[in-house]
Amino acid sequence: MISxxxxxxKDYMIRPTIYKxxxxxxxxxxxxxxxxxxxxxxxxxxxxxxAFFVAGFYFVVLAWMEYLKMDGVKVHFLLEERQKKKKxxxxxxxxxxxxxxxxxxxxxxxxxxxxxxxKFLSDIICFAVFMVPSIVALIL
Numbered sequence: 027m028i029s030x031x032x033x034x035x036k037d038y039m040i041r042p043t044i045y046k047x048x049x050x051x052x053x054x055x056x057x058x059x060x061x062x063x064x065x066x067x068x069x070x071x072x073x074x075x076x077a078f079f080v081a082g083f084y085f086v087v088l089a090w091m092e093y094l095k096m097d098g099v100k101v102h103f104l105l106e107e108r109q110k111k112k113k114x115x116x117x118x119x120x121x122x123x124x125x126x127x128x129x130x131x132x133x134x135x136x137x138x139x140x141x142x143x144x145k146f147l148s149d150i151i152c153f154a155v156f157m158v159p160s161i162v163a164l165i166l
Contacts, residue, residue, distance in 0.1 A: 027097070030096060034139055034143045038129075039131075042132065050149075050152045051152055051155055054152065061073065071163055078163075079156075081152075081156040082153050082156035083157075085156065089146055089150050092142055092149060096146065
């Protein structure tokens with residue numbers, strides 16, 4: 027499976043992976059702060075031990091689901107055929123001198139297997155960001 031990820035991953039996929047990771051980390055950190063505010067009353071150490079562990083577990087479950095999608099497992103939802111096609115986005119015409127030679131590729135422009143790999147890698151990054159401090163706090 028690692029060879030499939032290596033074959034699929036290209037240099038232009040770094041930006042969407044980082045953007046997805048930063049978004050997920052900020053949402054999970056906000057949820058952790060809300061956890062500490064309303065559920066846990068153990069202070070910052072308790073938040074790291076409890077809320078970060080739950081967030082890390084959540085991200086490893088998401089990574090496992092993406093891993094299964096890479097293997098070819100498909101989840102069929104009810105009323106699947108009723109999905110509407112997206113309208114093409116209209117881009118404004120503007121000169122950007124800094125990015126004149128390189129094409130910036132967004133997540134929506136990636137192919138389906140490239141999207142799965144980006145999601146998988148961003149979930150693994152988020153898992154590491156939340157689970158490592160949680161394990162260290164549990165040990166100490």
